[in-house]
Amino acid sequence: MEGHILFEIGLALMVVAAAGLLAARFRISIVPFLILAGMVVGPHAPVWGVLDFRFIQSAPLIQFMGRLGVLFLLFYLGLEFSVGRLLKAGKSIFLGGTTYMLINFSLGMALPFLWGWPLREALVVAGIISISSSAIVAKVLVDLKRTVRAETEMILGLMLYQDVFVAVYLSVLSGLVLRGSSSPLEVLKAASISLGFMLGFILIGRKLAPRINRLLNVPSDEIFMLIVFALLTVVAGFSETIHVAEAIGALLVGLVLAETDHFERIEHIVVPFRDFFGALFFFSFGLSIDPTSLDGAIWPALIAVVVTLLGNFIAGVVAGRKAGYSYYGSTNIGLTITSRGEFSIILANLAKAGGLLPLLQPFAALYVLLLAIIGPLLTKESKWIYSKLAVVFKWPAIKERKQRKQAMES
Amino acid sequence: MSLIKEIDLPGIGRKFQVNARSGDKLVIVVHDDGRREIHHFDNDDPEESISMVTLDDTEARRVSGIIGGMAYMPKALESVDVAFDEMVFEWYKVESGAKAIGKNIGELHIRKKTGAMIIAIIKKDKRIVNPGPDQVIPEGATLVVIGDRKQVKSCKELILHGSL
Incomplete structure (x- = not known):
């Protein structure tokens, strides 16, 4: 029977848009809603006449658009990524970021080993657990009007540090996971191929920057966009043929184009595409998860959430105190960085592509669902949490505003 | 600063x-x-x-x-130029012999040719904030020009000579 593919895609977009509206209503990040929406519909969903929410015909197409979403997300990360900025951020960011990574990465490795999961799965879980969602964090800070606070500099610095870490980690991990081998020699070979590809690409990109500059020097936005997207897709597709994750290819194109004069123009045109296809990415990830398969993932995800909250909080407070922020500021750091989102899902997707334990996807879905909601909530309630903790740890209480006192006196 | x-x-x-x-x-x-x-x-x-x-x-x-004093210049100051990093604001009085008098901002191509921008025109009690391209340069008015030093300088020349 001939399917009504356009209508199915239309329905899928309706579900995505509805999830977005709900997220806006509840003032929560859109990411958990999109994943949840994807999980609710799918092959097990009911059919009401023409309204077919199983998305059987269109699933491959939605999956493909989600794939493009990853490319745009990583391309954008590459554009924004800057080692120079990180170096400028200073010693306290570097120390704080390293402290954070040491604590949380080792916790993330320890958990799957305790559960008896194999090495490659453990590496994926460590990544899922240690990398915050810089998008959610930035949005929460803006929404809560915290951008002005001193410790926000440190929080954003930590996000910058993690972005650099993600880029390197993804490339090494994709080599390991996609090669599908486990002998140490093969693993080493795979990792060096992807690292070599990255370095080579960046070096050549640097050399060719003036030429790319001239190539992109077209007044028409339409042609400009076509060139940029062609570069993006070709490089990402080529990476895949040599077993380097296509996401890394996209990231590399972003890195190289960030060096050109057209950086801002590219950023401008890519944002709507990133948002659209990115939303479909989270939706298609949810779609790929069968809610009945969640059983085995519930406990690991819950334990991982608790461990993440503890590890992040401790790392945040330690990093904040070392950098000279107040106890309250440091608490803010520790609570704000707990949000998880896009990177955890990208890693879970990578695990799927490499044929690792299928349990990883429902695990990541539950984990991100919980922390994308809990993280922003903790951030919002940080004052209340601090006041409770201050009693336990004998930290100084937050100063009451002077103005109120004056107002009462007068 | x-x-x-x-x-x-x-x-x-x-x-x-x-x-x-x-x-x-x-x-x-x-x-x-x-x-x-x-x-x-x-x-x-x-x-x-x-x-x-x-x-x-x-x-x-x-x-x-x-x-910045564009809508109402503080009385204590005669003529002002404010520098902010590379960016300069300058209050420039159009002299009576300037060639640009009577022409409008659009036909002078001020922004395209010099890179500077006229963000306000002050004449006696009349103030035009953010003038459009069809705004005519009046004689004796004070223009508030923004740009880097070079751009502001070439904008002043353009006003004076009518071309660059």
Whole structure:
């Protein structure tokens, strides 16, 4: 029977848009809603006449658009990524970021080993657990009007540090996971191929920057966009043929184009595409998860959430105190960085592509669902949490505003 | 001017911390989406802001014009030029012999040729803030020009000679 593919895609977009509206209503990040929406519909969903929410015909197409979403997300990360900025951020960011990574990465490795999961799965879980969602964090800070606070500099610095870490980690991990081998020699070979590809690409990109500059020097936005997207897709597709994750290819194109004069123009045109296809990415990830398969993932995800909250909080407070922020500021750091989102899902997707334990996807879905909601909530309630903790740890209480006192006196 | 401290906020925008001579502390956050947040801090408590104002892009420009003296020049000052990093504001009086008098901003191609921009025209009691391309340059008016030093200089030449 001939399917009504356009209508199915239309329905899928309706579900995505509805999830977005709900997220806006509840003032929560859109990411958990999109994943949840994807999980609710799918092959097990009911059919009401023409309204077919199983998305059987269109699933491959939605999956493909989600794939493009990853490319745009990583391309954008590459554009924004800057080692120079990180170096400028200073010693306290570097120390704080390293402290954070040491604590949380080792916790993330320890958990799957305790559960008896194999090495490659453990590496994926460590990544899922240690990398915050810089998008959610930035949005929460803006929404809560915290951008002005001193410790926000440190929080954003930590996000910058993690972005650099993600880029390197993804490339090494994709080599390991996609090669599908486990002998140490093969693993080493795979990792060096992807690292070599990255370095080579960046070096050549640097050399060719003036030429790319001239190539992109077209007044028409339409042609400009076509060139940029062609570069993006070709490089990402080529990476895949040599077993380097296509996401890394996209990231590399972003890195190289960030060096050109057209950086801002590219950023401008890519944002709507990133948002659209990115939303479909989270939706298609949810779609790929069968809610009945969640059983085995519930406990690991819950334990991982608790461990993440503890590890992040401790790392945040330690990093904040070392950098000279107040106890309250440091608490803010520790609570704000707990949000998880896009990177955890990208890693879970990578695990799927490499044929690792299928349990990883429902695990990541539950984990991100919980922390994308809990993280922003903790951030919002940080004052209340601090006041409770201050009693336990004998930290100084937050100063009451002077103005109120004056107002009462007068 | 070391009283302003600039701090990058990656993914959000840029923060400007102003410690005014009066002892007040003001922090302005310019968001990448165009919003501006202005916070006022107490002298002895650098952590919690006392009050804040959020402006959208258009409002922020209006307010900056008022603060910069474009709508009403402080009486104590004769002619002003304000430098901010590389950026210069200059109040330029159109002399009677200038070739650009009677021509409009669009046909002079001021922005295209010089890179500078006329953001206000002040003539006696009349003030035009943010003039459009069909605004004619009147004789004896004071133009408020913004740009870097070179751009502002070539803009003044363009006004004087009618071409570059």
